[in-house]
Amino acid sequence: MSELAAVLPGVLEKAGWSVPGGLVPVLAMFICASIVAAAMGLSAAVLVWAERKLAGHFQCRLGPVYVGGKFGWLQSIADGIKLLLKEDIIPADADRPLFRLAPYLVVLGVFLAFIAFPVSEKLMVADLNIGIFFILAVLTLEVFGVILAGWASNNKWALLGAMRAAAQMVSYEIPMGLAILPVVVEAQSLSLKSIVAAQSGGMLRWYVFQPPFFMGVSFLIFFLAGLASLKRAPFDLPEAESELTAGFHTEYSGMRFSFFFMAEYAGMILVSGLAAALYLGGWHGILPGQSGAMWFLLKTAFLVFVMIWLRWTLPRLRIDQVVYVGWKVLTPFVLACVLGQALMAYK
Amino acid sequence: MSAEKVAFFILSGLTLGGGLAILFSVRLMRAVVYLLVSLFGVAGLYILLNAEFLAALQVLIYIGGITILMVFGLMLTGPGQFVNPAESRLKAVAAGVSSLTTAIVLLLIVKKTKWPAGTQALAGDTTAEIGRLLLTDHVFAFEIASVLLLVVLVGVALFVRLARDGGKP
Amino acid sequence: MTAVRTYFSDVFMGLWTALVGMSITLRYLFSKPVTEMYPDVKPRTPTRYRGIHVFEEEKCIGCYVCAKACPVDCIEIGVVRKGKEIKITKFDIDYQKCMFCDLCCEPCPAHCIHMGPEFEKASFTRKGTILQFATPKTLTEEEKKVEKVARK
Numbered sequence: 001m002s003e004l005a006a007v008l009p010g011v012l013e014k015a016g017w018s019v020p021g022g023l024v025p026v027l028a029m030f031i032c033a034s035i036v037a038a039a040m041g042l043s044a045a046v047l048v049w050a051e052r053k054l055a056g057h058f059q060c061r062l063g064p065v066y067v068g069g070k071f072g073w074l075q076s077i078a079d080g081i082k083l084l085l086k087e088d089i090i091p092a093d094a095d096r097p098l099f100r101l102a103p104y105l106v107v108l109g110v111f112l113a114f115i116a117f118p119v120s121e122k123l124m125v126a127d128l129n130i131g132i133f134f135i136l137a138v139l140t141l142e143v144f145g146v147i148l149a150g151w152a153s154n155n156k157w158a159l160l161g162a163m164r165a166a167a168q169m170v171s172y173e174i175p176m177g178l179a180i181l182p183v184v185v186e187a188q189s190l191s192l193k194s195i196v197a198a199q200s201g202g203m204l205r206w207y208v209f210q211p212p213f214f215m216g217v218s219f220l221i222f223f224l225a226g227l228a229s230l231k232r233a234p235f236d237l238p239e240a241e242s243e244l245t246a247g248f249h250t251e252y253s254g255m256r257f258s259f260f261f262m263a264e265y266a267g268m269i270l271v272s273g274l275a276a277a278l279y280l281g282g283w284h285g286i287l288p289g290q291s292g293a294m295w296f297l298l299k300t301a302f303l304v305f306v307m308i309w310l311r312w313t314l315p316r317l318r319i320d321q322v323v324y325v326g327w328k329v330l331t332p333f334v335l336a337c338v339l340g341q342a343l344m345a346y347k
Numbered sequence: 348m349s350a351e352k353v354a355f356f357i358l359s360g361l362t363l364g365g366g367l368a369i370l371f372s373v374r375l376m377r378a379v380v381y382l383l384v385s386l387f388g389v390a391g392l393y394i395l396l397n398a399e400f401l402a403a404l405q406v407l408i409y410i411g412g413i414t415i416l417m418v419f420g421l422m423l424t425g426p427g428q429f430v431n432p433a434e435s436r437l438k439a440v441a442a443g444v445s446s447l448t449t450a451i452v453l454l455l456i457v458k459k460t461k462w463p464a465g466t467q468a469l470a471g472d473t474t475a476e477i478g479r480l481l482l483t484d485h486v487f488a489f490e491i492a493s494v495l496l497l498v499v500l501v502g503v504a505l506f507v508r509l510a511r512d513g514g515k516p
Numbered sequence: 517m518t519a520v521r522t523y524f525s526d527v528f529m530g531l532w533t534a535l536v537g538m539s540i541t542l543r544y545l546f547s548k549p550v551t552e553m554y555p556d557v558k559p560r561t562p563t564r565y566r567g568i569h570v571f572e573e574e575k576c577i578g579c580y581v582c583a584k585a586c587p588v589d590c591i592e593i594g595v596v597r598k599g600k601e602i603k604i605t606k607f608d609i610d611y612q613k614c615m616f617c618d619l620c621c622e623p624c625p626a627h628c629i630h631m632g633p634e635f636e637k638a639s640f641t642r643k644g645t646i647l648q649f650a651t652p653k654t655l656t657e658e659e660k661k662v663e664k665v666a667r668k
Contacts, residue, residue, distance in 0.1 A: 058541045062551040098380060130399045130474055137403040140411025144383065147418050151376060159422065166419040173411065190400075190474055313541040314534060329527055 032125045036114045044265035048076040051265075051308050058312040086254035091154060094251065098152035103252065103259035105145030110266045112138040117273055118192040120283045120293035131192035132180055135274060139229060142263060143169045146231070146238060149260070150248035161247030164319050165238035168228055171326025172235075176225035178334040179218040182341035183207055183278045186215065196282030200291070206281035214337040214344070219279040221334045223303070226271035228322065230264060233311040237319050272303035355395055362388030375421050383414055400474040561633040566616040568634040571607055571649035575628035578602050582620035582629055588613045591620060594665040596655065605663055607650040611637060 049064070052075065056063025068074025090099055116131040118124045128134050143165060150162020186207060187195040199205050207215040228235040239247035249260045276282060276299035283296040317325070365385025372378045386409045393402035481489050552559050561567060578595030590613035594606030621629050639645050655663065 054545070056551075057545050057549065060544055060547055060550045062549045065553075095374075095376065098376060101380065128399065130403050133400070133403045133407070137406035137411065140407060140415070144410065144415055144418070147415065147422070148376075148380070151418065151422050163419070163422055166415060166422070169415060170419075177407075309538060309541065309545075310534075313537045325530075329530075333527075 036111065036125060040111065040114065040266040041262060043269050044262040045076040045080060047265040047268060047304065048079065048261070049073060050304075051311075054305070054308050055312050058309070080258065083254055083258040088254045088256060089251070091251050093154045095152040095154065098148055099251075100256075102145045102149035102152055103256045105148065106142050106263045107145075107259050109138050109141030109143075109145060110263045110270060112141070113270050114266075116192055117270065118196055118277050118282055119273075119296055121193070121291075123293050124193070127191055127193040130190045132184070132195070132274070132278065133190050135270070136177055136180070139267075139270075140169075140173070142267070143229070145263075146248050146260075149252070150238075153248075153251035155251050157244040157246070158248050158250045161238040161240065161244050161250070164240075165231065165248060167319060168231075168235065168237060168322050168326075171323045172225040172228035172330075175221050175326060175330035175334045176229060178331070178338055179222035179225060180278060181334075181338045182215045182218045185338070185341050185345050186210070192277050192282075196277050196284070199281040200284050200288075202284075202288035203281070203286045206279065206284075208279045212340070212344075214340040215279060218334055218337045218341075219275065221330050221337070222278070223271075223275055223306075225326075225330060226275065227307060227310065228326070230267045230271060230307075232264070232268070232307060234314040234317050235322055236311075236316055237322060240316060242316075268304050268307055269300060272307065273300045275303055276300050351395065354391070358388045358391035358395065360388075361385065362392065376418070379414055379417050379421060382417075383410060386410055386414070398473050400477055561635065564631075565633050565635075566618055566631040568611070568632050568637055568647070569609060569620075569649070570630045570632035572628040573604050573607070573650055575626045576602070576604050576607070577626050577628075578604055579625060581623045581625065585619045585623045587617065587619060588615060590614045592665065594650070594663055596659045596663045598659075598662070603653065603659070604650045605653055605655060606648070606665060608646050608648050611645045611647060612642065 049072070053063040053071065055061075064072030064075040066072055067078045090096060113135045115125045116128050116134050118127075118131070146165045147162045150158040150160075150165065153159070183195060184190055187198040189195060189198075199207055203209065208219045209216065231238050237247075238244075239249075241247075244250070249257055252260065273296070276296060280299045280303075281295075282299075283293060284291050285295045362385050365381045365383075365388060368381035369378045369385065372381060386405060390402040390405040390410075393399070393405060578593065578597070580593055583589075583591040583593050590610040592606060592608040592610075594604070596603040596605055616631065618631055621631060637645070637647065
């Protein structure tokens with residue numbers, strides 16, 4: 001963003017618009033925010049299509065084929081228009097203000113997290129000192145929104161979904177937070193830019209491949225906990241279509257529903273991108289010297305593919321199994337990783 | 348007025364307004380949402396003070412942890428009015444007296460304290476410094492807090508066990 | 517010690533079985549989809565498929581054997597005979613009743629009724645499910661008198 005603010009006055013002058021100097025940073029903020037919002041919406045649309053298409057092929061089906069020509073590539077646009085045109089229903093016994101607030105909180109959490117999203121050295125809104133920590137912090141807003149949605153709907157399925165979301169959150173948040181610690185210990189920084197910069201110089205310098213693989217294991221744990229935080233299969237208990245209708249968003253329709261939808265898919269990109277930046281060398285290529293936003297996007301896309309792949313492979317866990325995995329498997333393993341990495345750093 | 352001052356007034360308005368709204372709301376769930384607003388204001392104030400790490404901690408622990416636990420507890424309550432102010436005269440009087448005394452004491456303390464205005468520039472990266480201080484100068488307090496939390500954890504586990512196994516440890 | 521071993525083997529098996537499942541789904545990802553693009557591409561029904569009947573009116577001798585053989589009485593036949601001349605005035609099959617059992621085709625002495633490959637005969641009205649196979653004919657008054665309709 002600071003680069004944009006530095007370039008902006010010149011651009012404005014060329015375009016012949018006069019903007020008071022004090023407003024330039026504000027303008028830069030608005031431009032960044034709208035780029036992030038547009039990217040979020042677009043990527044969600046592309047991902048919804050990709051997920052449906054891949055889901056089809058994973059099950060020997062074709063997925064969408066009709067809308068927009070051969071591959072049904074306009075399917076999610078059509079879905080979006082449909083959702084916009086749908087009636088916005090608020091149940092009579094719902095807590096109206098909270099019911100309305102919840103989807104915005106969910107989107108806000110993911111949206112804020114994109115501020116520190118490191119696409120490439122230049123392409124990030126802001127390189128915060130506490131980048132990764134900031135993202136983890138604002139992502140909790142999303143869970144708050146989900147729980148609020150479930151409670152405000154005043155519906156038993158929504159409430160059950162929200163309670164599961166809360167129970168799940170308590171069990172995955174700790175391994176997720178701890179899983180980034182080995183990386184932070186190794187990179188000695190919380191800023192995503194310096195974490196990625198520390199992994200330059202080819203594939204063998206990526207943190208996943210660093211022997212004795214403390215960071216490799218914590219990558220796995222981060223990825224699993226991230227899946228749980230996105231409420232995706234096999235951790236999609238808060239939604240659980242087969243038991244809870246649609247879980248926490250049972251009562252939502254139209255645009256409000258699509259907010260939850262968008263947050264989920266934007267969250268997939270977020271978690272995959274974070275994993276790519278923390279463990280897979282971010283914008284650095286496979287060979288030494290290669291770098292660029294392309295590499296980051298490729299890695300993110302691969303991790304998103306793995307998420308979709310997992311979703312269409314594994315059945316849903318039970319809530320007690322999720323809590324078991326969170327507390328009794330992921331947490332001890334990640335603690336061992338943190339300890340090991342800290343000892344390595346101590347020497 | 349500089350941008351920082353505007354931000355300060357907006358954020359403190361959020362903090363105080365959120366706090367007042369908690370006091371005057373009779374629905375528990377809404378009160379939690381107001382608490383969220385108030386805590387957000389505090390996080391914003393931390394950012395204004397260049398204490399980004401503290402701000403993120405505030406969001407992670409208070410918003411992500413405390414309020415979610417509160418909501419988890421409150422989730423089983425209904426959506427209607429939960430607090431009835433006119434329920435008991437005695438309770439109202441007791442609450443009034445105690446809060447009035449607290450307010451007076453707080454005001455006295457605020458007035459008596461000399462608020463030292465820092466003249467040195469704000470530190471750039473507070474995270475590393477906080478970490479260093481916690482593990483050197485304040486390591487004792489840090490460890491005591493951890494032990495306390497551990498005791499609480501074990502105690503809760505024990506109580507749950509006792510309740511489940513019918514009183515036999 | 518067994519508890520510890522079970523724990524670690526459980527964790528390992530959890531990961532391993534997930535990987536096995538993923539390898540299976542990956543294989544499916546690259547296999548040919550089984551989807552039939554039905555309304556666009558009509559599937560070829562197998563030979564001996566029992567679909568909507570095919571009726572050869574010029575062969576039919578109006579003997580009612582098929583109508584008698586039908587276990588659900590869904591065939592209705594009208595015949596006008598004048599000496600050796602046979603006029604099939606009616607050959608209706610009610611596909612709400614028909615269960616495609618093929619019993620009507622077997623006894624036919626003239627081999628004029630067969631099970632065909634067609635299957636798309638859904639209709640919005642009940643009347644639309646009764647298919648008329650005989651070509652429509654205008655009958656004279658005299659013919660109407662001698663018309664025999666097998667109704668059951």
